[in-house]
Amino acid sequence: MNQKINSDIALLxxxxxxxxxxxxxxxxxxxxxxxxxTEELTVLEAFIQMLASVRHExxxxxxxxxxxxxxxxxxxxxxxxxxxxxHWDRFKTRRYLLKLKQSGLIELESMGHTTRLRVIHYDYYxxxxxxxxxxxYPDDFEKFWEAYHDTTQTQAVxxxxxxxxxxxxxFEERTKAVERIPRYYYSLSKTTYCVKALxxxxxxxxxxxxxx
Numbered sequence: 001m002n003q004k005i006n007s008d009i010a011l012l013x014x015x016x017x018x019x020x021x022x023x024x025x026x027x028x029x030x031x032x033x034x035x036x037x038t039e040e041l042t043v044l045e046a047f048i049q050m051l052a053s054v055r056h057e058x059x060x061x062x063x064x065x066x067x068x069x070x071x072x073x074x075x076x077x078x079x080x081x082x083x084x085x086x087h088w089d090r091f092k093t094r095r096y097l098l099k100l101k102q103s104g105l106i107e108l109e110s111m112g113h114t115t116r117l118r119v120i121h122y123d124y125y126x127x128x129x130x131x132x133x134x135x136x137y138p139d140d141f142e143k144f145w146e147a148y149h150d151t152t153q154t155q156a157v158x159x160x161x162x163x164x165x166x167x168x169x170x171f172e173e174r175t176k177a178v179e180r181i182p183r184y185y186y187s188l189s190k191t192t193y194c195v196k197a198l199x200x201x202x203x204x205x206x207x208x209x210x211x212x
Contacts, residue, residue, distance in 0.1 A: 039087060046086045046096065050075075050106075051126065053085060054119055060171065069171045071138050073122030076114045109167060116167075141166050144178050148197045151181050158198040165201040173204070180206040 031052050034045060041049060054075040061070045070076055083093040097117070100106045107118040119125065120136060137145070141163055149156045169177065177200070187210035188194055195205060 037087070041086045041088070043096070046088070047100075049085050050082075050117075051119065051122070053077075054117070054122065056126075065170070067171055069140070069174070071118070071140075073120075074116060074118045076111070076116055078114055082117075137163055140174060144174070144181075145197065147178055148181050148200065152185050152191075152194050154194055154196055157196060162198040162201055165198060169201070169204075173206070177201060177204075177206045180210075183210045184208065 030048050034041070034049055034052070037045070054073050055070050056072060058069060058071050061068055061076065068076070079093055079097065080090060082097065083090050086093055086096075088096070097106070097108060101108045105120060107116070107120060109116040137159075144166065145156070145159065145162070148154075166174065166177075184200070184205055185191070185194060187208075195203075200206070
């Protein structure tokens with residue numbers, strides 16, 4: 001809640017059917033109120049709390065092999081931690097998060113002792129985007145996707161599946177995956193053997209020993 005967000009506007013819903021109509025409300029007015037709450041949050045307040053708790057800019061977390069990139073609009077914490085923030089029991093929190101996921105508002109990915117949560121249209125909710133996009137991928141993945149197909153000239157297919165494989169990579173692996181695209185492609189004896197981006201990520205072809 002102490003995280004500074006540059007926008008003073010939160011774009012939120014006031015309806016009971018999980019955020020179908022939207023309204024711009026002063027951001028600090030809402031979060032200042034939540035700072036002093038000790039009782040259970042409402043559904044709307046829980047969503048505001050979520051917006052305030054995710055990262056407002058890309059940031060590396062951890063160190064060494066455990067280092068990972070937490071992107072803008074993302075958070076890595078357990079569902080128990082979300083329960084404490086909402087002042088809810090774990091069952092109610094889990095049901096709420098799954099409802100948001102099913103509604104296409106967030107991504108959830110279990111990662112052992114923590115959960116990666118991403119607010120899909122974060123920039124829209126905090127007033128930095130005029131309208132929500134039908135599908136939004138993070139900048140680092142879009143950079144890989146464009147670089148791979150610019151170099152290999154392969155057909156750009158299975159983007160959603162490729163993104164799921166991308167999310168499983170560590171920060172170091174993602175960096176290597178982008179940097180080694182040319183080495184992978186030009187090491188092939190025949191370019192017809194070039195795999196599509198999904199296979200490149202899923203099989204971690206960037207770790208191969210290249211002759212080039």
